[in-house]
Amino acid sequence: MNELKKLKLFLLDMDGTIYLDNELFDGVTDFLEYIKSIDGRYIFLTNNSSKSVSKYIEKLGRMGIKSDTDDFLTSTDATIEYLRNKSRKKIYALGTESFKRQMTEARLSITDTLTEGIDCLCVGYDTELTYKKLEEACILLREEIEYIATNPDRVCPTRYGYAPDCGSICEMLFKATGKRPRFIGKPEPEMINLAVSVTGFDKSEAAVIGDRIYTDIACGANAGITSVFVLSGEGTVEDIKRYNIKPDYVFKNIKELYNVLKENENV
Numbered sequence: 001m002n003e004l005k006k007l008k009l010f011l012l013d014m015d016g017t018i019y020l021d022n023e024l025f026d027g028v029t030d031f032l033e034y035i036k037s038i039d040g041r042y043i044f045l046t047n048n049s050s051k052s053v054s055k056y057i058e059k060l061g062r063m064g065i066k067s068d069t070d071d072f073l074t075s076t077d078a079t080i081e082y083l084r085n086k087s088r089k090k091i092y093a094l095g096t097e098s099f100k101r102q103m104t105e106a107r108l109s110i111t112d113t114l115t116e117g118i119d120c121l122c123v124g125y126d127t128e129l130t131y132k133k134l135e136e137a138c139i140l141l142r143e144e145i146e147y148i149a150t151n152p153d154r155v156c157p158t159r160y161g162y163a164p165d166c167g168s169i170c171e172m173l174f175k176a177t178g179k180r181p182r183f184i185g186k187p188e189p190e191m192i193n194l195a196v197s198v199t200g201f202d203k204s205e206a207a208v209i210g211d212r213i214y215t216d217i218a219c220g221a222n223a224g225i226t227s228v229f230v231l232s233g234e235g236t237v238e239d240i241k242r243y244n245i246k247p248d249y250v251f252k253n254i255k256e257l258y259n260v261l262k263e264n265e266n267v
Contacts (some may be wrong), residue, residue, distance in 0.1 A: 004249070005264055007226065009201040011073075011192060013210030014056070016157035016233015017031040018246040018254060023159065024063040027230060027255025032065065034258060037188050042071070045208065047151035047185040047215055049076040049124035049166065052098045075185025079122065080106045081194075082148070082184050090117045092140055094133050094169075095124030095150075095220055114139060123149040123173070123181060125156065125166040134172065141177040151185035153215055157233040186210075187218030192225060207248075209257070213239040217247045230254060233248055 012018060018028045035042050044056065044067070053072045060067050060208045083091065084106070093100045093110040093263060103110050103122075111118065114136050121140050126133065141147060149170050153200070155162035174180050185191060196206055207226035211233025212217020220227030229235060229247035232254070240246055 002009050003226070004207075004261055005103075007205055007207045009196065009199055009206040010040065010042040011034055011195055011206065011208040011225075012042055013208070013212070013216050014046045016042050016199070016211035016235075017209060017216075017230055018044075019063065020157055020233070021159040022059070022062070024065070025254055027253065027258045029064065031258040031261075034261060035108070041048045041199050041201065043199070044072045045074075045191055045195065045210075046072075047075045047125075047153050047166075048156065049074060049099055049150035049185075050096045050127045052076070052102045055098060073191050075191070076102055076124065078188075078191050078194070079124075079148065079150050079184045080108065081190075083108055083120070083122070086120075086146070088120050088146070090115070091120045091122050092118045092136070093122050093124070094137055095122075095126045097129050099124045099126070118145065120146040120148065121181075123147075123166060123170055125150065125153070126169060127163075129169065133175075134169075137173055138176050140194065141173065141179050146182045147179055149181035149183050150185045150196065150213065152187070153212065155234060157211070171207055186212075186215040189219060189223035192219055192223035196223075196225075209254070211235045213243045213245050213247070218243070218245050220247075221245060228257060230257070 053069050057067050091110045152167040153165040154167040156165040170181055205223050207228055208220040209228040211230050212235050217227045217229050227247040228249045231252050
């Protein structure tokens with residue numbers, strides 16, 4: 001556990017890790033204050049592409065956590081960076097209004113209707129999903145266009161259990177078309193690499209904390225940083241064997257991690 005004392009940069013998943021729906025988990029506020037007390041830094045790292053960063057700032061504000069845009073990196077951010085480096089005429093964006101607005105503000109040429117010149121289908125976690133969107137995606141996938149998705153998460157944790165996430169939407173499209181997307185967010189290492197770069201910390205000082213083995217913990221492994229698996233969301237201990245991805249640490253929740261850090265603070 002002494003290795004935890006070396007950590008300064010904490011990359012925190014949100015859904016299932018620091019809250020469920022609109023309920024902040026016990027110990028999160030203390031944990032964030034602890035990070036500040038050691039001159040560390042935290043960044044909220046989420047695959048959820050249904051909300052813009054401004055929406056997350058509002059949501060955390062209602063929970064009593066003050067934040068700004070520099071405190072977040074989302075799979076939408078990573079997807080936008082990917083698309084900026086591609087020469088695309090027009091992108092069909094299958095996602096929420098917030099998702100489409102963020103892409104438009106990034107000066108990407110997007111549409112949400114079938115028109116001429118579409119050469120990329122981009123799927124996000126769409127909490128406003130309609131059958132029309134699915135049907136139009138299937139029509140587009142009949143052609144050889146680029147097909148990407150923000151994240152592979154199958155479910156999103158909620159207060160009542162789970163709801164289908166982007167990975168489940170893409171699985172429906174696979175059953176209908178036989179085609180799978182290139183996923184951009186976690187478990188790919190780009191989001192972590194970007195976070196380490198902009199903060200100036202060394203990877204040896206960084207840790208990703210999340211509730212999913214196949215995204216959060218795999219992302220940490222792919223980026224070469226410490227991974228902390230919390231059992232407060234989707235994941236279970238059995239997932240470690242199931243996915244054959246071993247986290248560096250396992251805790252019941254953020255509060256348990258915080259208590260261990262405080263206990264070892266002066267050791």
